[in-house]
Amino acid sequence: MADVGRGPLAVRVLFFGAAKDACGREGAEVPWCAGMRLGDVLGAVAAAYSGLGPLRGHIRLARNGEFASLDDPVSAGDEVAVIPPVSGG
């Protein structure tokens, strides 16, 4: 998947914390298509990385560095972060 859709018509996905462990990688690219929403991006990475399954109920997504909801639209070139429960401090 990392090699699919590279270029401007892709969405860059970053995995952190337990999501990084579950996927075994720091990020991936998902091909962008018109009308795409954040939930579609999550669906695409969850299909590619089944380890994300158990985390799905605990994950939040960020779009370009801001928390966003699954219904929010995604543009080509956006950076989407998969954010499991945080534990800083």
Place this chain on the structure above:
Amino acid sequence: MADVGRGPLAVRVLFFGAAKDACGREGAEVPWCAGMRLGDVLGAVAAAYSGLGPLRGHIRLARNGEFASLDDPVSAGDEVAVIPPVSGG
């Protein structure tokens, strides 16, 4: 009053904050007598230093470094502190 009752059969009274200003001094001695209570000590200094009058409702007393009530007994040699509202910190 500072010279009355000096010696073991006296109670040492210390004035702080606004009470020191009101009395114009840092302390006084009050003659001790059997059965004396803290309220009697306050009565004696208030009679001698009329400036204490307006403060009386706001004063707490300490006996030998601990807050005490007007009904508490006083022994000869005790140190009684007249403590107006505090303002540390």
Place this chain on the structure above:
Amino acid sequence: MEIEVAITEGPIGAACACARGAGARVEFTGVVRGEEGGSAISALRYEAYRPMAENQMRKILEGLGREHPILRARVIHRIGEVPVGDAAIHVLVESGHRAEAFAVAAAFMDRLKRDVPIWKRGGVP
């Protein structure tokens, strides 16, 4: 529990270098403890989604600053390997009076632990 109290006529540490008008400074330091999940560790690893984490911390402080009249807030979070006994985070809040500084420092930590993309990533044995 260890208690020390003192009254002194000399300076307490260095002068504060506080914000103008500050009468209160509250600092919080989060320190790495010698165990994690029941095992002894020598250090704890932290990871951040760095630009978003800094942005979130700033937004949280801006929001708290709208609710409470504070003068200054500064937060430093360390990432990578943080040895036991070292600070993982330091929060400093200054305000005219103490209630706001306490409220903002404590609320910031609550928000950080919910909404700032920084993760403990396991202990180093």
Place this chain on the structure above:
Amino acid sequence: MEIEVAITEGPIGAACACARGAGARVEFTGVVRGEEGGSAISALRYEAYRPMAENQMRKILEGLGREHPILRARVIHRIGEVPVGDAAIHVLVESGHRAEAFAVAAAFMDRLKRDVPIWKRGGVP
């Protein structure tokens, strides 16, 4: 309001020298402000009933330590003339987790302002 946030891979200040097991340190600094009762001042004078004040501070900390599991508490109050910008009081509380350290530091200050015989005795112009 001044806000600074940073994420760093290097140490934050010096190592904590905290009590064993401490994961949280809260510090409060009370700083002399440049005015008192509406007039500009250069310093504020404090006076204490010293032995009782130290004793009261200790008793308050002991009482709070019975309510909250803290590891260490240290209080220093300055008296005499304290210049503007200098600390009049510094309170440090360490505990395993942050809630107790915040609670004890804030509660100590509330109690100090009610029950510790120390007085502001006017500003120095």
